[in-house]
Amino acid sequence: MNLSKINFPNMRLPNLNLYTRFFLLFSINTILLVTLIILGSFSISENEAEKIVSDRHEALYDMMAKLVQGPIDIESLKAEAKKNRVSIQINRGEETWRTGSTLPSSSELMTNAVALGKLYFTKVGSKYFIFTTSNNSTIAVTSQIANLIVYPNWLVLWPWLGVLMVLFISYKTLNSQLTPIRNAIHSASQISQGDLKYRIKSHPNNELGNLTKGLNKMAENLEELFASKNELLLSVSHELRSPMARMKVLLAFLEKGEIESKLNREINKMDAIVEQLLESERLRDSHKLLNLESYFFPNVMDDIMTSFDRNESIQLESNIPEIVVNIDLGRFKFLIRNLIENALKHNINSRPVIVTCQEGNNELAITIRDFGSGIDPEFLPRLFEPFSQAEHVENRSNNGVGLGLFLCKRIAIAHGGELFVNSELNKGSEFTFRLPVAA
Numbered sequence: 134m135n136l137s138k139i140n141f142p143n144m145r146l147p148n149l150n151l152y153t154r155f156f157l158l159f160s161i162n163t164i165l166l167v168t169l170i171i172l173g174s175f176s177i178s179e180n181e182a183e184k185i186v187s188d189r190h191e192a193l194y195d196m197m198a199k200l201v202q203g204p205i206d207i208e209s210l211k212a213e214a215k216k217n218r219v220s221i222q223i224n225r226g227e228e229t230w231r232t233g234s235t236l237p238s239s240s241e242l243m244t245n246a247v248a249l250g251k252l253y254f255t256k257v258g259s260k261y262f263i264f265t266t267s268n269n270s271t272i273a274v275t276s277q278i279a280n281l282i283v284y285p286n287w288l289v290l291w292p293w294l295g296v297l298m299v300l301f302i303s304y305k306t307l308n309s310q311l312t313p314i315r316n317a318i319h320s321a322s323q324i325s326q327g328d329l330k331y332r333i334k335s336h337p338n339n340e341l342g343n344l345t346k347g348l349n350k351m352a353e354n355l356e357e358l359f360a361s362k363n364e365l366l367l368s369v370s371h372e373l374r375s376p377m378a379r380m381k382v383l384l385a386f387l388e389k390g391e392i393e394s395k396l397n398r399e400i401n402k403m404d405a406i407v408e409q410l411l412e413s414e415r416l417r418d419s420h421k422l423l424n425l426e427s428y429f430f431p432n433v434m435d436d437i438m439t440s441f442d443r444n445e446s447i448q449l450e451s452n453i454p455e456i457v458v459n460i461d462l463g464r465f466k467f468l469i470r471n472l473i474e475n476a477l478k479h480n481i482n483s484r485p486v487i488v489t490c491q492e493g494n495n496e497l498a499i500t501i502r503d504f505g506s507g508i509d510p511e512f513l514p515r516l517f518e519p520f521s522q523a524e525h526v527e528n529r530s531n532n533g534v535g536l537g538l539f540l541c542k543r544i545a546i547a548h549g550g551e552l553f554v555n556s557e558l559n560k561g562s563e564f565t566f567r568l569p570v571a572a
Contacts, residue, residue: 173292190250201270225270313341329356446485454492479505508556517542
């Protein structure tokens, strides 16, 4: 049921706005539900109606007999009918008096009639009647209210079935009206997670369609913006490699000394930054460029841990799971080493950096925890963005440009995993890399 378009013969109403559609939907539902609930509360079956007539048949018979005593006064008869909201018909010989439309004849009323004392209860068509004979007259009465609330025994529950049907149709209608909003929420979630290629495929012909189309346009513009930025970074990185290579050659001809050593360190640092920029661009296509091979995980962790000096404060907690991992070894080592190095730089407490490896639910969780000054909660959402560094951290390193964690995040995602952080000021930070593993 689409409330935005209502078609009538030779007439078409314009599209209704969201507020109007919801107002109409809730108004119609409320009216239908109240009506059905009232009908359901007062509806009775034929058997119950017969019992009510049977219990009151003496009083009903006396009332009907009085109406046919002596001459018939049609005005008094109509007044009585209006007072009790009924239709009355009296047949006496060839004469007939009625207060409304024609009621069935005596022979029709007797068909399938049930005797209840001096009265008869019957149904003709969809209406129920009680009738009797007195003073050579046949008087038949039908109640408008009774015809609304009395139903066959098998149909007495129809108002409650109607309630369920209205609720079901309302749910389906509301669900269809809210689908564009759910699509918009999902689109915003995908865009916030970096999936700029996601597009909403269906658009309603109303203001919500403008919203979903706008989100698609925004994603398209963001994709173009980031593509331009990546192309610029890639071009600059490539252009820097040639002069840096020439600088290294020229530096080799200089006399060895303190200045030469400092220049060499700075050039190597610049070379590492350029390589990180190129690596980030290569990882933009995620897993496509990974060189995945199977390795025994304890051996991989042993290689990583032995690459640090023995005097560095690192503690490996719990046993390393003896499993095989499918990884790009070089990039995997870069990720774990970078996290441990960052933890060592920021660990101002005397406690060691703790490395924990746990396996379960078809995934491997590697956690690196430090006990430093922590990360400002306001900075956490931007922690894995390129060229981002927290300004408040007193012992932050000035050697990098904020690409390390960005590359770690991309490496984690390229492996089908996830990298996230929990941090608390003055208590430290905990980075966790979750990697899917075969059962």
